[in-house]
Amino acid sequence: MPPAAPPLSVLILAAFLSGAGMRVADPLLAAIASGFGATVAAAAATVAAFTFAYGLAQPVLGPLGDRFGKLRLIAACMALYGAATAAAAAAPGLGSLVALRCLAGAFAGGLIPVAIALIGDTTPYAERQATLGRFMTGMVLANLAAAPLSGVAGDVVGWRPVFAALGAAALAAAVPLWHAARAMGPPPPHAHGSAVARYLALLRRPAARRLLLLVGVEGAVAFAAPPFLGAFLVEGYGLSYSVAGLVLGASGLGALLYTRIAGRLVARFGERGLLTGGGAGLVLWLGAIAAAPPTPWLGAVSFFGGLSLASFHGVLQARGSEIAPESRATGMAAFAFSLFVGQAIGAAVAGLLLPLAGFRGLFASAACVMAGLAAAARASPAR
Numbered sequence: 001m002p003p004a005a006p007p008l009s010v011l012i013l014a015a016f017l018s019g020a021g022m023r024v025a026d027p028l029l030a031a032i033a034s035g036f037g038a039t040v041a042a043a044a045a046t047v048a049a050f051t052f053a054y055g056l057a058q059p060v061l062g063p064l065g066d067r068f069g070k071l072r073l074i075a076a077c078m079a080l081y082g083a084a085t086a087a088a089a090a091a092p093g094l095g096s097l098v099a100l101r102c103l104a105g106a107f108a109g110g111l112i113p114v115a116i117a118l119i120g121d122t123t124p125y126a127e128r129q130a131t132l133g134r135f136m137t138g139m140v141l142a143n144l145a146a147a148p149l150s151g152v153a154g155d156v157v158g159w160r161p162v163f164a165a166l167g168a169a170a171l172a173a174a175v176p177l178w179h180a181a182r183a184m185g186p187p188p189p190h191a192h193g194s195a196v197a198r199y200l201a202l203l204r205r206p207a208a209r210r211l212l213l214l215v216g217v218e219g220a221v222a223f224a225a226p227p228f229l230g231a232f233l234v235e236g237y238g239l240s241y242s243v244a245g246l247v248l249g250a251s252g253l254g255a256l257l258y259t260r261i262a263g264r265l266v267a268r269f270g271e272r273g274l275l276t277g278g279g280a281g282l283v284l285w286l287g288a289i290a291a292a293p294p295t296p297w298l299g300a301v302s303f304f305g306g307l308s309l310a311s312f313h314g315v316l317q318a319r320g321s322e323i324a325p326e327s328r329a330t331g332m333a334a335f336a337f338s339l340f341v342g343q344a345i346g347a348a349v350a351g352l353l354l355p356l357a358g359f360r361g362l363f364a365s366a367a368c369v370m371a372g373l374a375a376a377a378r379a380s381p382a383r
Helices: 009-025 026-035 045-056 058-068 070-088 094-108 113-122 125-135 137-157 159-184 195-202 206-223 226-237 239-289 295-320 325-379
Strands: none
Touching: 009 070, 009 094, 009 113, 009 125, 009 137, 009 159, 026 094, 026 137, 026 159, 045 058, 045 094, 045 195, 045 325, 058 070, 058 113, 058 195, 058 325, 070 094, 070 113, 070 159, 070 325, 113 125, 113 325, 125 137, 125 226, 125 295, 137 159, 137 239, 137 295, 195 206, 195 226, 195 325, 206 239, 206 325, 226 239, 226 295, 226 325, 239 295, 239 325, 295 325
């Protein structure tokens, strides 16, 4: 029998605060640049530092979660993330702000992947995708709301109070997380051991290697596309940045719908059905963008893409929680790191391809790769 689960609400809050950290600085870059007498390009390092530290911290944090307890690590990372974010509000210069954002990103990396591993420990596999869907509500809501709320608050009170408020919220959230961790007790004895040995054992499993490759390609194709879609809407359609943002936001609404109906989708279609439908939906989404649909259809296309991506990724995510049952946080760290590396490679390749093929060629190429990925994912055994 799985161990007792902590309240899902505290994990959803952790996901929301982690996602908010990723998006909070986006609308504040001009204000940060003005405050330090720097360019917006220089201020953008506050976003890049958080993102790269988040991804690069995964291989370290996963084994720590297995060794010291997943919920204990989540609580500690939440407190340290909150402290770094609150300290960023008082940063005396841009360099120190970037450094603090780097620290905050590294600690935020111990929240979502380790929480998914914890859900894997405490939820039977038959119920896991539905539970993970509800858990990801926090991340989806952060993607939808954090940047707009941050922008409005920044206009009213400035960027420093925004960071202070987010840091205070994270510090407060660490309290119920720590109480829940103490109630769960210490980790099981088999979680101890060398991190290197656990990663090597993981990579010796064919199913794990297949899944890590699949999620890496998914990151390169599906997760690297939205930034280029925004640029295409502005340059190809002549839309304003605000309208382009609304179109992109529709994909978040599609993902939000998935979080509410994930259980019913799994019960109705099964994992293979979701891989087939979600994969086909992603191919159609990328292909539709390449065909440049009429402007009134852009929001619907984006919504459909968000729902398809969430459905497809949800299956891979649930399977990722099972590639190393004896050291689940290590397995999810490898999963998250593969996704991160895939996104980085995809963005780099897209940047090279864009001048040669244009936006339409870029999205058409992505649709072709996605078709192969969907077929490979459907053919891949679950375990």
